[in-house]
Amino acid sequence: MQSLCVFCGASAGHDPIYREATRAFGQTLAEHQIELVWGGGHVGLMGVLADAVHAHRGKSYGVIPEFMAERELAHPFATQMVIVDSMHTRKATMADRAHGFVALPGGLGTMDEFFEILTWAQLHIHHKPVGLLNVKGFFDPLLILIRHMVAEGFVKQVHLDQLYVADTPEALIAAMCLHRQPEGDWLAKVTPDRG
Structure with missing residues (x-):
């Protein structure tokens, strides 16, 4: 695990x-x-996270849209900061750079990023681990909802099982480091052989 994208x-x-x-x-x-890959901001928990990585001499790779950089929201101490043209490019750039993904507590943007990357895993667009740092049970209501989706037949249990959840950083990273890519090629099973 060389890098983690954190939402x-x-x-x-x-x-x-x-x-x-x-x-x-x-x-x-x-x-x-482990290199931090994140949205490049210095405000809120994003700033706290990057500050902590910097304070402990870690590496960080920030990706921020130009309109946010122009508002001086970019973190000043990132090891590397990439300015992109849009939110879509931001998410794709972070996904390409990272070896795994973790969501910490956050709002609508955090949920957007988390669900997109979880959906990509479900569709086998990537095979990287996805985790939740469940601080103070923050994600408990979300997990209840996803389990309800499973029970009602909208999400498969295997996809819920691929989500790593822990309440401490050490436990979450340790579990995600044991992640193995699923066997077989899912796309081969649904794409006709053109011979």
Whole structure:
């Protein structure tokens, strides 16, 4: 695991535990020499995360759209900062760079990024691990909803089983480092052989 793309809030939330957990996650990335790939911002939990990686001499790769960079939202201490033309390019660039994905507490943007990357895993567009750092049970309601989708036949259990969930950075990273790509080629099973 050389790099992790982390999705998290541009706000910090009301409870200080979110900042503390994000800071601990950034420190853990640096200690394990895992490059942080993130949206490049310096505000909210995104800023806390990048600050922690920088404070512990880790590497970071930020990807920020030009309109956000122009508003001076880009983190000043990123090891490398890439300015792109759109949110779509931002997400694709982060996905290409990362060896795995983790969502920390956040809002609508975090959920958008998380569900897109989880859907790509479901469709076998990528075979990288996807995880949730479940700080203070933040994602419990979401997990209840996804289990309900499984029970109602809209999501397969195998796809829920591929999601890593832990409440500490060490436990989550350890589990994700054991991730193995599924056997076989799913696309071959649904695409006719053209011979």
